[in-house]
Amino acid sequence: MFSGHQTSAESWGTGRAVARIPRVRGGGTHRSGQGAFGNMCRGGRMFAPTKTWRRWHRKIGVNQKRYAMVSAIAATSSPALVMSKGHMIQEVPEVPLVVSDKVQELSKTKEAVLMLKKHRAWTDVLKVYKSKRFRPGKGKMRNRRRIQRRGPLIIYNKDQGLTRAFRNIPGVDTICVEKLNLLKLAPGGHVGRFCIWTESAFRKLDSLYGTWRKESRRKKNYNLPMPKMTNTDLARILKSEEIQAVLRNPK
Amino acid sequence: MQSDDITWSIINKSFCSFKIQTKSQKFCRNEFNLTGLCSRSSCPLANTQYATVREEKGVIYLYMRTAERAFFPAKQWEKVKLSRNFVKALQQIDENLIFWKKYFRQKCRQRLLKITQYLTRMRKIKLGRQKKLVPIQRKVDLRIKRREEKALVAARIDNAIEKQLLQRLKDGTYERIYNFPQEAFNVRIDEEEEESEIEDEEEYEEEKEEEVETDEDVEGELEKEALEDERRDEVSGDNNCRY
Numbered sequence: 001m002f003s004g005h006q007t008s009a010e011s012w013g014t015g016r017a018v019a020r021i022p023r024v025r026g027g028g029t030h031r032s033g034q035g036a037f038g039n040m041c042r043g044g045r046m047f048a049p050t051k052t053w054r055r056w057h058r059k060i061g062v063n064q065k066r067y068a069m070v071s072a073i074a075a076t077s078s079p080a081l082v083m084s085k086g087h088m089i090q091e092v093p094e095v096p097l098v099v100s101d102k103v104q105e106l107s108k109t110k111e112a113v114l115m116l117k118k119h120r121a122w123t124d125v126l127k128v129y130k131s132k133r134f135r136p137g138k139g140k141m142r143n144r145r146r147i148q149r150r151g152p153l154i155i156y157n158k159d160q161g162l163t164r165a166f167r168n169i170p171g172v173d174t175i176c177v178e179k180l181n182l183l184k185l186a187p188g189g190h191v192g193r194f195c196i197w198t199e200s201a202f203r204k205l206d207s208l209y210g211t212w213r214k215e216s217r218r219k220k221n222y223n224l225p226m227p228k229m230t231n232t233d234l235a236r237i238l239k240s241e242e243i244q245a246v247l248r249n250p251k
Numbered sequence: 252m253q254s255d256d257i258t259w260s261i262i263n264k265s266f267c268s269f270k271i272q273t274k275s276q277k278f279c280r281n282e283f284n285l286t287g288l289c290s291r292s293s294c295p296l297a298n299t300q301y302a303t304v305r306e307e308k309g310v311i312y313l314y315m316r317t318a319e320r321a322f323f324p325a326k327q328w329e330k331v332k333l334s335r336n337f338v339k340a341l342q343q344i345d346e347n348l349i350f351w352k353k354y355f356r357q358k359c360r361q362r363l364l365k366i367t368q369y370l371t372r373m374r375k376i377k378l379g380r381q382k383k384l385v386p387i388q389r390k391v392d393l394r395i396k397r398r399e400e401k402a403l404v405a406a407r408i409d410n411a412i413e414k415q416l417l418q419r420l421k422d423g424t425y426e427r428i429y430n431f432p433q434e435a436f437n438v439r440i441d442e443e444e445e446e447s448e449i450e451d452e453e454e455y456e457e458e459k460e461e462e463v464e465t466d467e468d469v470e471g472e473l474e475k476e477a478l479e480d481e482r483r484d485e486v487s488g489d490n491n492c493r494y
Contacts, residue, residue: 079324080258080296086268093325120325190266232254 004045009036065182067225070209072185072193081192087152088127089194091120098197103154107161109168116152116169124194125151128171150187155180157200177201177208178218259297267296283314283328285358292354302348302355304333304362311340311366313347313359337367443475 009022021035035041075081079095089095097119106112116122131149134140151171156162163174173184185193210216210223231237262270269281270289277289285303286293295301299318304311313331320327331347333340340363348356419425 075261078258079322080299081261083324084258084262084267084269084296089324091325094323191261232256234256 002045002049004037004043004049007036063222066209066219066222069180069182069185070224072182072191073180073205073209075191076185076193076195078192082194085190085192085194086127086149087192087194088123089121091123092194093120096195096197096202097121098199098202101157101199103198104156104158104162104200105160106165109165112162112165112169116172119196121152121194121196125169125171127151132170150193152194152196153184154196154198155201156198157204177204255297255299259291259294262294262297263291269296285355285362293358300351302351302359304344304359304366306366306370309370311363311370313344315347333363337363340367440475440478443478 007024009024011020011022012018014020019035021041022037023033024031024036026032031043034043036044038044039047077096079089082089082095099115099119103115106115113122116125128149128151131147133147135144135147139145149171150173151169152173154162154166154172154174155177156174157177159174159176166172166174175181175184185191185195187193206214207217208219210219212224212226214223216222237243267279267289269279269284271278271280272289278287279289279294281295283295283301283303283305284293285295285301291297295303295316299321300316302313302315304313306312311333313333315329315331316327317329320329331343333343341360344359344363345356348359
């Protein structure tokens with residue numbers, strides 16, 4: 001029973017000097033005689049009421065999903081892309097940032113904060129603090145009141161307390177290498193999130209996704225996608241001797 | 252590995268947090284940007300070999316970055332302090348960027364020129380008088396105005412003045428009292444008689460307060476006082492006020 005149809009309204013037809021929209025029957029209340037049922041009526045149902053059985057899910061091939069995953073991981077290693085996404089990595093010593101496995105054993109948030117500060121990742125978290133604000137629009141009254149930026153992503157191999165240490169720091173997400181999530185690696189559909197890898201997590205990447213020389217050990221028959229161009233500097237290629245020699249003179 | 256073309260195609264088409272787009276121009280908010288515009292050749296993110304001229308606290312530096320250092324964001328910029336002599340600074344730029352693209356040399360020189368120009372202008376302005384521009388926020392301004400009006404009403408200045416004058420009257424600073432036209436006097440008396448008799452001195456004084464502002468009022472009060480005196484003393488009073 002959807003909203004807007006809980007009336008037994010019928011049109012009065014022609015001849016009554018009113019519009020032909022169905023009107024509520026009966027009498028004795030304000031509601032009687034008011035228009036009903038249309039998307040234009042007050043208290044009527046909306047146009048094309050949205051249904052829960054809309055096709056929400058999309059089937060995407062495994063290979064395509066892995067391609068996206070692998071591209072997102074690659075993007076996190078490019079300081080340009082990470083900076084363009086807005087992360088404050090100007091002071092970070094190296095990108096990709098790989099940290100010793102001791103981080104996995106951290107249990108106190110204080111220690112976690114100290115670790116981020118030592119690796120100069122804290123400015124990114126400060127940016128998250130500054131970005132806390134209320135969502136504009138009706139989302140506020142639909143349980144989506146507050147929004148904030150995304151901060152660094154910590155990728156670990158074995159959780160020995162790490163998730164709980166970083167849990168309460170705003171913006172920071174933690175994720176296991178085995179279960180990398182594209183929604184965390186490329187939030188908003190934009191590649192280049194600032195990632196902090198633990199040593200063992202970083203080493204696992206080879207066996208997870210393969211190198212071009214070797215197949216992946218964890219994913220059956222999977223190898224990294226072959227690039228379309230081996231040398232992507234198109235401008236330089238076009239200016240090179242070999243190509244210039246073969247071109248005809250400009251008219 | 253990082254490739255400039257790929258980076259640029261992603262930044263340009265998709266999202267760059269430093270890009271600001273207006274109807275006619277694309278600007279780059281990155282602090283190391285050479286021209287301030289968002290374009291393929293001046294994007295510091297899309298060119299691993301990059302140079303800028305920046306000024307910090309009046310000192311001009313040449314910043315350079317090469318592909319070798321591209322993956323160490325903390326150490327990527329090499330800083331060369333430029334001489335305060337403009338010609339020497341130009342030479343320094345040419346020396347340091349000797350095998351670089353013409354674009355960088357040219358733009359660095361232009362930027363150096365602009366920076367030195369604005370620095371000299373700043374120094375000149377500091378020598379002269381400076382008007383400090385204080386922006387007034389409209390909301391704040393209106394709020395203050397409204398509060399002023401309310402404060403004016405709340406202060407009840409009239410009442411305060413009355414009290415003051417009456418106090419002075421009581422203290423006797425006004426030795427002599429003026430003569431007032433007769434009619435107004437009579438009118439006043441009639442009005443006073445209509446009101447209930449006052450016995451408290453305080454109320455007595457309060458009513459006096461109400462009438463201090465105008466001559467007529469003063470005389471009315473005084474007349475009333477006189478009446479009271481008469482009633483008390485049972486002395487026949489004149490219409491002239493007598494204090």
